[in-house]
Amino acid sequence: MDVLMLSRLQFAAATFFHFLFVPLTLGLSLLTAIMETRYVTSGDQDYKRMAKFWGKLFVINFAIGVVTGITLEFQFGTNWSRYSQYVGDIFGSLLAVEATLAFFLESTFIAVWIFGWNKLSPKMHATAIWLVAIASNVSAYWILAANSFMQHPVGYVIRNGRAELDDFLAIVTQKWAVLEFVHTLSGAYILAAFFVMGISAWHLLRGNEVVLFKKSFKLAAAWALIFSLFVAINGDLSGKEVAEKQPTKLAAMEGLWETTKAAPMYLLLWPDQENERNSVEALPLPGALSFLAFGDFNAEVKGLKDFPVQDRPPVLPTYLGFRLMVGLGTLFILVSIWAFWKRKDPQSSPLLLKILPWLIPLPYLALEAGWLVAEVGRQPWIVWGMMRTADAVSPIATSQVATTLVAFILIYGLLGAAAFWLIFRNARKGPAPVKAR
C-alpha cells in the first residue's frame, strides 16, 4: 500500500472511532441538561439522581471524544498537507473558529459541572451543563460547515494557486451545511434516545429504580420518535441535494449505471463495479428513484456510465452504507412509535423492554454508515470538483504512516474496549443509592 491508501485508512480509522463517541455527547448532554433543569425548577430529587447517573455515563464518553478529536485536527497537517495548504485559508479558519467559540466552552464547563455539584448554586450548576450541551452542538455546526465545504465548495475564489476565502457567510450558511447539521444532529439525538431507552428498559425489566427509569424512558421515547421522524424528512431533502450537486454519489448509492428516465429502485441489488453493472437486480419499485431524487416519477437520473471512470466513487461501500442507514432509520421509526405508545407504562410490554437493550448498537451503526456514504461517496474528490484526494496527501514516508496506522488501531482498539466496558459496567450498576442522612 502507498502513503495515499494508508493515510486514507488512518483518517478513516480516526474519524470513525471519534464518531463512536461524538453523537452520544451531543444528545446525552442535552438530555442531562433537561433532567437537571427539571430538578432545579421542581426540586424533584429523582431528576437530580437521573442527571448524575446519565451524566456519569456522559463523562466517560465525553473524555474519549475530546482526546480523539485533537488527533483529527492535527491529521490534516500531518497526513494531508497538500490539502491543508490548498484550502487552509477557508477550512483552517472554520476549525479555528470552532475551537475558540465552542471547544473552550465545553471543556471548561464540563469540569466545572463535574466538580461543582457542591460548589455552585443549583442554578449555576445547571447552567454549566447547558453551556456544555450548547457548546457541543455549536461545535458540531462548525465542523459540519467545514465538511460541507468539502462536499459542496462555495464562497471561494482560486487565487495565488489555492482556494481563498471570498464570502465567509456563504460558506457558513449554505444549504448543504444546514441540512448536514440537522441530519447529523437528529441522528445523534436518536442514538442518545435509544441509549437511554435501552438502559432504562434493562433496569425496568429487573425492577430496579422503577420511578427513575420510567421518567428517563418517557423522556427518551419522545425524543426517539420526534427525531427518527425528523431525520427521515431531512434525509429526503438531503437526498435531493445530493442528486442535484453530487450525481455520481447518488448513482453509487443506488447502483445506477445507465442514465434512466423514470428510474426504479431495486429492493434487491448487488453492484459489480468492475463490469459496470449489477450482478443482482430484483423487485423494482417503478419510478421510485426518480421520485426520491427529484420529486418526479419520470425525472431522468444520471447513471455512473455517464461519468469518466476516474470520477466514480467506490460503488459497493457507498451503496451498502446507504441501504444500511435507510433500513435502520426505518426500523427506528417503528420501534420509536412502539416505545412512545408505551411510554407511560413501559413495564406493560416486557417484550419491548427485552428488545430495547439489544438495539443500542444500531444507531451507532446507522450513523457510521451515513458517514461512509458521505465520505466514500465523495471520492475521488477530497473537495468536490476542486481537488482530488490523491493530490492532497503529504509528502511523507510510507513507513511513517504504516507505523502510526498500526499504533492507531492498537491504541484506539484498547481504549474503545475500555470505554465501552466502563459505560456498560456503570450503566448496569445503576444510579448511586440515596445516602442515609
Place this chain on the structure above:
Amino acid sequence: MLETIWFVLWGVLWAIYFMLDGFDLGLGALMPALARNEQDKRVVYNAMGPFWDGNEVWLITAGGVTFAAFPGTYAVMFSSLYSALMLLLFALILRGVAFEFRGKVDSPAWKSIWDGCLWLGSFLPALLLGVAFANIFMGIPIDQQGVYQGTLFTLLNPYGLLGGVLFVLLFMTHGSLWLAIKASGELEVRAQAMAKRIWPVLLVAAVVFLAATWFYTRLWANYLTYIWLWILPLLAVIGLLLSRMYMAQNAWWKAWGASALMIVGCTLFGVAGLYPNLLPSSLDPAWSMTVTNSSSSPLTLKIMLGVALVMVPVVLAYQAWAYVTFRHKITDQDLAYEEAY
C-alpha cells in the same frame, strides 16, 4: 501588518498554552516522585482535575490558528514533524483518558495502568514540545517544495534535546509549585522541597540553553536590530529569579505566577527571534516558511482577527472564573466527593 499581528497572536497562544498546560504536564511527570500512596495520588489528580481539559484546548487553538492564519506553515510544519507529533498525540490521548477512567474501577492494577499513562502522557509531551520548538528555533531541513529531508532522529540533535530538557524542567517546576498551592500536609512540604530542588537545575539548563541558542540559531539577529525586544528574555530571567525568591518567602501563588512569567518569557523570546520566519529552513534561508509566504488571505486574517479579539478575552475571563472557583486546597471532603477523580 495583518500577518505580523497574527504572528504575535500565534506566539501569544503558544505561550498561554505552555503557561497553563505546563503545570499539569509537569505535575503528571512528577507524580511518581511526589505521591507516596493512593491518597497522595488522588490529591495530585484532583489538583489538576478541573483545569487540565480547558488547558489542553489552548493547544488545539494554537494548532487551529496555525492552520487558519498560516496554512502553508501548518502544512509543512505538521507533516515534517509527523512522527514527533503523532507520539505527542498518542501520549495526550492516554493522558486525557487516564483522568476520567482511573477512578471508575476500584482495583489497584487498573489504577496503576492509568498512573503509568498519566506519567508517560505528561513527560513525553513536555519533552517533545521542547524538542520541537528548539528545532523550530534552529530551523529544520525543508527543501524548496516544503518537503522535510530528515527523520525523527534528525530532531534529536543536541540543541533539540536541550530544548526538551529545558521544557521538562520548566514544567516540572511549574507543576510542583501548583501542587504546593493545592496540597496540604506532607505532600505540600514535599512539593515545596521539590520546587526548590529543581530550581538550580533549571537555572543551569536555562543558562546553557541561552548560550547554545547563540551558537545554534539565528534568533539573535532580531535582538541586535530591535533593542526593545530584550524585554522578553528579561521577563524570563525576572520570572526565574522571582520564583525562587517567592519560594523562600513561602508565597506559593506568587512563585507560581513568577514561573508562569518565566515560561511566557522563554516562549516569546524564541518566537520574537524567529520573525519573520515561522519555520526556518536549515538548508537554505530562502526556503523558510515566513509570515508572508505562508499566510492566509487578508480577508481570512481580518475575520479571524475579529473572532480572536472578541473570543480570546472571553475565554480567558471564564477560565479565570473557573480557576477562582476551584482555587482552594484539596481537602478530605474533596476526595470524598463522589464525582472526584
